[in-house]
Amino acid sequence: MSKNLTSRTQDYSKWYNELVVKADLAENSGVRGCMVIKPYGYAIWEKMQQELDRLFKETGHSNAYFPLFVPKSMFEAEETNAEGFAKECAIVTHYRLKNDPDQKGKLIVDPNAKLEEELIVRPTSEAIIWSTYKNWIQSYRDLPLLINQWANVVRWEMRTRLFLRTAEFLWQEGHTAHATREEAIEESEKMMHVYADFAERFMAIPVIKGLKSPSERFAGAEETYCIEALMQDGKALQAGTSHFLGQNFAKAFDVKFAGQDGKLDYVWGTSWGVSTRLMGALVMTHSDDNGLVLPPNLAPIQVVIVPIYKSDEEYAAVSAKANEISDQLKRFGIRVKFDNRTTHKPGFKFNEYELKGVPLRIAIGPKDLENGTVELARRDTLTKEVAAVDGIATLVVDLLEQIQQTLFQKAESFRNEHITAVDSYSEFKELLETKGGFFAAHWDGTAETEERIKDETKATIRCIPLDRTLEAGTCMYSGKPSIGRVLFAKAY
């Protein structure tokens, strides 16, 4: 199996596409730009959802559900948002099909069933949610309102790629309302930290926290916080955003509250989201030419046990021990699968689980039974060791923890090696092509310079890192003064 995978150096993009399909994560559907998330891929997404949902609830948020459709007029209410977002989207204009009178078995749209007002399939839900919040918020006692929604959204993308950019995708969107500017900013920052924490501890992906430049901000936000990750091909990927919306949506939808002093004021808002795009980041951060590499914290199967045998008697003896080990691991809360299929050879299974990124493989054969051992293989390092069955569970727990750490450290080293400080535009352009990664450079703060650099190199400002040190310098492009470096990169 793995031999059929294009290598990363050969064609990174092809490697990614092949891997996503062959590892049973997702595939293109018969509907333009829409993907099917296959059971194995969905199981990983479910693990992500579970953990994120736990983190959202721990920070005081509740889930709710708002309509899929947004009437066109609601989009017009928040002009900046409409300007930036609502253009490429799926539009419902009719509500009935009827039998084609001219062709038996065919259906046509009933022209008499035209909607009075077109409905947009939500590309994001600020409009519908803020129009609802208007009725939910009267006084400071109703604040803060901390709500999250797990939903599908649609953006009519022309060029799509599995997980990274699809017309329909799954995500969560938090929408909160607060009594003060400070509290809303604090919330936006908090959720950025929650995302970073999740990315690093669960996905084993190191991220840089920062602010978007005004041109890269969410339309309708006053400030966009983001976390940026680096893929193995040296391109950046925005892994999550958290927006401080100011009073923009409150003003657009007339959401006011009476303060403790009785005075009316517009409420302050935030919104924040991560999507199935994270699946793409996960694949591109850790996987290799043999297939997927999954961090144990998100792996649907953490350990697979493969029996080695030549006869039915051997199969029976090996299986008995394998079941014993499986039960033991389950008692330690490990997600283990004993692959007892007799229709497939061990070599086939080894390849399959390598391709699917199962962190640990245990092989057990007749020799092992004699010696009281098993063979343990790590997916991340592709190393093997012989281990005693005695105490196997604690060893496995340790190894899974080690794999989780190793993946993070490896990705972090790679990322750190690919943050390059550059002071001249020519150096930047050269290294952007030869080395890739993030470039810490001075920028004059203008949208004009930013756009020119983008046009000339395809690199964008990924973020203004929160932890940057202020230092006087000159913009690498314009030579004008700058107060500190920002991070440029080509990005997904």
Next chain:
Amino acid sequence: MSKNLTSRTQDYSKWYNELVVKADLAENSGVRGCMVIKPYGYAIWEKMQQELDRLFKETGHSNAYFPLFVPKSMFEAEETNAEGFAKECAIVTHYRLKNDPDQKGKLIVDPNAKLEEELIVRPTSEAIIWSTYKNWIQSYRDLPLLINQWANVVRWEMRTRLFLRTAEFLWQEGHTAHATREEAIEESEKMMHVYADFAERFMAIPVIKGLKSPSERFAGAEETYCIEALMQDGKALQAGTSHFLGQNFAKAFDVKFAGQDGKLDYVWGTSWGVSTRLMGALVMTHSDDNGLVLPPNLAPIQVVIVPIYKSDEEYAAVSAKANEISDQLKRFGIRVKFDNRTTHKPGFKFNEYELKGVPLRIAIGPKDLENGTVELARRDTLTKEVAAVDGIATLVVDLLEQIQQTLFQKAESFRNEHITAVDSYSEFKELLETKGGFFAAHWDGTAETEERIKDETKATIRCIPLDRTLEAGTCMYSGKPSIGRVLFAKAY
């Protein structure tokens, strides 16, 4: 609060609508026919989802995700299905908005962005899923394929009611493929039992398992299994369906598999689903004129603790004890909330939690501190008792279990009292209006009779109960021979 609720005898339908909104379950949105599921309502739905998901996984199913849109031509593939289903639906015809050249700030649908083929927002996913299964299934080794999807679907209903009938609703849809007819039938039956088990053990709703008559079957199914519940107003509610699809969809989408003997054959299918409609059933089965009554197994808050105090000192002392009790209950896995708001009086809180159906309320005041007691109030019976703080956790666990049982038994008695055997059509018509409920009657098995009865009385055949005893009789309407009784009722 509760005093503002219309009573059930006064106007059952109004009572329901008011309750759903006032108990913070859901509300109508600014989008025709679409509801907003509010955080409290969504928390109950999440509990349902969790348990159903666990049951699906226990029975070998995996989750996956398929596109929201179905191209029109896919609907045409399965004619019977298209005939029965696809007519009233949301149709996407365009993919871009643009600024209105005539009116600043307004948006219009870009006429140049017309889709070549219209996309239907899924009313159900058989078509898209079976067109995908075609590529997933080649041999008997790929079977059974046991997949479930949690998703939103849209059916353009003209008259909508919160939870019971909305244009968009949330549901799960299982879609399975099997090598034999017998296995597919076994799967359809198994899932009906899973639904019944869930309804009875978690929702405390007794259900009747049965088969739909051909006219009430899902279009495209060979057999539809269902569970039917009875609401307090004597109307039935279909709480879940499980369809044996035969080879209908396999033939429509050309899904064949090679058997062990190498011969090609069409696969056998099932599909099964329950939706947010269950929320409506939950409300209408247990709630009363004071508000919601929730079974403890699904209550987001199982126990609420309300402090009684007159001074800051009393508040401090009472709160300390309340926190202690709360911690103790949490250690027993009980979902408990200590409502320590000082902005609201105990009476207000009592009303609020009564309205929201919290199964148990603990009130604790200065006298209780002296006596080492609390006041315990049951939502279902509206009874109160004084209980010792010592051993409170085990008492609460017992009481919650008792409440769960009591609710089921009460609903079961009501349901059983409302299954009436009738032998004449005039008796049926009279009791249908005066008593309501299910009517066990002989039917000649023809669609014609079924339709006439429906036209004349609005009652439909809810199901042919699986456990019915075969007995020769004569149809109450036509006088023709019948082999056993079926259940008629008016239904939601």
